[in-house]
Amino acid sequence: MTITLYGGEVSYFTGKVRAYLRWADLPFEEVIASADVYRQVILPSVGVPVIPVLRTQSGEILQDTTVIIDTLDRDRANGPPSVYPATPIRKLVALMLETYGDEWLVIPAMHYRWHYDREWAMGEFGALNAPQASAEEQFKIGGKLAVPFSNAASLLGATPDMMDAVETAYEALLAELDAHFASSPALLGAQATMADFGLIGPLYAHLYRDPTPGELMRRRAPNVTRWVEELQFQPQRLRQPLDDGDDIPATLLPILRRMAREQLPPLVDAAGKVSAWMAEHPGEPLPRTLGKHGFELEGRRGERILRPYSLWMVQRIRDHLKSLEPAAREQADAFLRSIGADALIDFPDPPRLARDKLSVRPAGG
Ligand SMILES: N[C@@H](CCC(=O)N[C@@H](CS)C(=O)NCC(=O)O)C(=O)O
Incomplete structure (x- = not known):
């Protein structure tokens, strides 16, 4: 059986798994959800309506991109290098940036899509849901x-009074990434x-494919654009192993x-x-x-929903x-201090969490 990825071009997390599958050179079939x-x-x-979902070669169904990639990474045979660097600080950074991409950059992604390209996105949602319907029908369904x-x-924080801040932060990130990719392939x-x-x-x-932020990326950040295109479509160059440092x-x-x-x-x-909630609701899923x-x-200052899932990451x-x-550990702590991430050194860990679909529950509960 070949691997099947159920998802869509319009979906944040499908793009993450698709890029991995292509990079890892694993044959797969993508089925529109x-x-x-x-x-x-x-x-x-x-049990919940979510994408992406992946069916492995042995027929197992996996949901959650971290679980999907971890499973394929663990089972890889003579294939690609691991997605986790072998050295401590690089691995730390890989885990931190995954958390940043998955759980924080949803803010600019959703902001540009729904505040600039709403109608376009509605058409895309309709096309995903009803691939055979007419454009007009798809637009209605997508709406x-x-x-x-x-x-x-x-809900994620891009309220009207925060929109300028969201754009300022994203444009600055884009410039920082562009400077980085000017001299580094990944x-x-x-x-x-x-x-x-x-x-x-x-x-x-979102930020490459949607019209408004896509134009912004192509205009302002050619090196980011190149990295997106390589990683998503032609990742061969990005398989060169890291050096030993x-x-x-x-x-x-x-x-x-x-x-x-x-x-x-x-x-x-x-x-x-989350710790306080767990103390008041012993054993319950969050x-x-x-x-x-x-x-x-x-x-x-803005307000946003609190998602316990982020703490699993x-x-x-x-x-x-x-x-x-x-x-x-001492070196990792010194590195965290040097980037202002002291909070990760003695983070107030809640009781141990297990992932439960799109949220979490007490581990073992
Ligand atoms: N953390 C999950 C999230 C998956 C996710 O949020 N998928 C979106 C589409 S990209 C979805 O289907 N959301 C449905 C929902 O949030 O109810 C992952 O890594 O797979």
Whole structure:
């Protein structure tokens, strides 16, 4: 059986897995997640309407891009190098940037899509759901399907008073990434790693493909555009193994400082609130969102939904840190301090979490 990827071009997380499959040179078939596919494959096997979903060669159904890539990475035979660098600080950075791409850059991705390219996105949603319908029919269907997604932009923090800050932060990130890719083929050097697969999610389906941010990327950031196109379509060059060192390219540091400044404070806050909720609801699975909490971007304060799932990704970073020998741990801590990510050193870990579809539950519960 060949691998099947159920998803769509318009989907953030499908772009992440598709890029990985092509990069890993694994033969696969991509099936558009139409209404029929949701009904016949996704809902019965996963229980919630979500993409992407992957059927492995042995017929196992996997949901969640981190789980999908980790499973394929673990089972790879004489194939591509691992997406996880072998050295401690690079692996730390790969895990951090995956978390940044998956859980934070949803803000600009959703903002540009739903505040600039709404009608276009509705047509795309309709085409995904009903590939055989007329353009007019697809637009109507897409309009209905798009409602929860279009609300996501403001729920995630791109409220009207924060839009300028979201754009300022994204344009600055684009400039930082462009400077980085001017001298480096991938985020950590020669080889694509989990850092690249994390960032390709938002930077392909939304910020490259959608008309308004796509034009912005092509105009302002030709090196980012080239990286997106290589990683998504022609990843051969990005399979050169990393060298044996553990240094981080200097051009990546502003991006890591940005992640530390923007995303870490709300993650620390989320950890406190999730711990408190778990203490009050022993053994219970967490809701997908736990109210709202504040965040700061470019000097402005906004509000966004708190998603416990993000802490499952932080747990992966923390597990890596805790697995390090004392000398390596000391170096990793010094590195975290140097990029302003001190919060990861003694992060207020909630009780251990297990992933549960689109949220989390107490591990073992
Ligand atoms: N963290 C998950 C998220 C998957 C996800 O959010 N998929 C989006 C489309 S790109 C979706 O189907 N969302 C449905 C929903 O959030 O209800 C992953 O890595 O796969």
